[in-house]
Amino acid sequence: MDFNIALIPGDGIGPEIIEEAVKVLDKVAGKFGHNFNYTKLLLGGASIDVNGVPLTEETIEKAKASDAVLMGSIGGDAKSSPWYKLEPSKRPEAGLLGIRKALNLFANLRPAVLYKELSKACPLKEELTEGGFDILIMRELTGGLYFGERRTYEENGLRTAYDSLVYNENEIRRIAIKAFEVAGKRRKKVTSVDKANVLDSSRLWRKVVEEVSRDYPDITVENMLVDNCAMQLVRDPKQFDVILTENMFGDILSDEASMVTGSIGMLASASLNDTSFGLYEPSHGSAPDIAGMNKANPIATILSASMMLRFSLDLTKEADAIDRAVEKVLEEGYRTGDIMSDACTLLGTKEMGDKIADNI
Numbered sequence: 001m002d003f004n005i006a007l008i009p010g011d012g013i014g015p016e017i018i019e020e021a022v023k024v025l026d027k028v029a030g031k032f033g034h035n036f037n038y039t040k041l042l043l044g045g046a047s048i049d050v051n052g053v054p055l056t057e058e059t060i061e062k063a064k065a066s067d068a069v070l071m072g073s074i075g076g077d078a079k080s081s082p083w084y085k086l087e088p089s090k091r092p093e094a095g096l097l098g099i100r101k102a103l104n105l106f107a108n109l110r111p112a113v114l115y116k117e118l119s120k121a122c123p124l125k126e127e128l129t130e131g132g133f134d135i136l137i138m139r140e141l142t143g144g145l146y147f148g149e150r151r152t153y154e155e156n157g158l159r160t161a162y163d164s165l166v167y168n169e170n171e172i173r174r175i176a177i178k179a180f181e182v183a184g185k186r187r188k189k190v191t192s193v194d195k196a197n198v199l200d201s202s203r204l205w206r207k208v209v210e211e212v213s214r215d216y217p218d219i220t221v222e223n224m225l226v227d228n229c230a231m232q233l234v235r236d237p238k239q240f241d242v243i244l245t246e247n248m249f250g251d252i253l254s255d256e257a258s259m260v261t262g263s264i265g266m267l268a269s270a271s272l273n274d275t276s277f278g279l280y281e282p283s284h285g286s287a288p289d290i291a292g293m294n295k296a297n298p299i300a301t302i303l304s305a306s307m308m309l310r311f312s313l314d315l316t317k318e319a320d321a322i323d324r325a326v327e328k329v330l331e332e333g334y335r336t337g338d339i340m341s342d343a344c345t346l347l348g349t350k351e352m353g354d355k356i357a358d359n360i
């Protein structure tokens, strides 16, 4: 079959890791008789350099016209990059927020999985992680503090600023439904995370999640305060299956959860709207310090490509083939620098991409 994939290489290590994902996708296309047509789009710093703005109508329209979007990473070094001399609404990150909103990508799935081959990289004590853990963070992505009204002004001679955290019940309901649907295909537990002891928006969140949960009697639901969740993630990560939370809490907890796995260079993510369309990207950032050095781990992007085949293109066998190829390469002891340990073989970005493609 023919598919149109929009590619957003982006900034920093983005272009290198996207190249490896394309290498693997092309191998899949050849083996399974598909045709992937790629359209490269500009976003973030790469777009600022060409267009003066981090997101253009052209990028939005072409992304919408595609079957799915595969992205590398956005952003640069805030201290040295000229992009950060621009006002906040014109910086690379604004492009990322803009495309999430424009494509209505309200459901952000961020798996935090402890790979058995990489268990040594996990910073937690062995007894806490025995048997591994597999958490899926379901982060609301187009509401809350990120998109609420904000202002910086002066009041009584004092510099003052505010950001507002607003959710309506529909925004909460649609992400809650996604979380319960996904949990049904996993270990059937949803932990909804909020700050209901302080915030009105969290109290509404909790009510709506409880209402939605009535339609899913086979799924266990629990509510957890966000500060407690931050603690539980390092105290006992095995207790979690799906963590459902709002935008800002999800941003913070997903970084924490990914670090707890010890292998952020391995973690993929999907941002979905209410159809099968989605934007897929690694959970890690643009790592400008190692950009262009053939050091970055391309596996998170390759696994994001696999998620894209599975969720948006409905190519299950092909996605399985990518996941198996990654496992095989890890079993054989090949590693990039970020996940390197004793008795393993160190590979660069390109060589890791080659190895995985060879195993498709």
Ligand code: IPM
Pocket: 075, 093, 096, 097, 251
């Ligand atoms: C993420 C990132 C973004 C976010 C930044 C780059 C705006 O941290 O995808 O988690 O906060 O959503």
Ligand code: MG
Pocket: 251, 252, 255
């Ligand atoms: Mg983040």
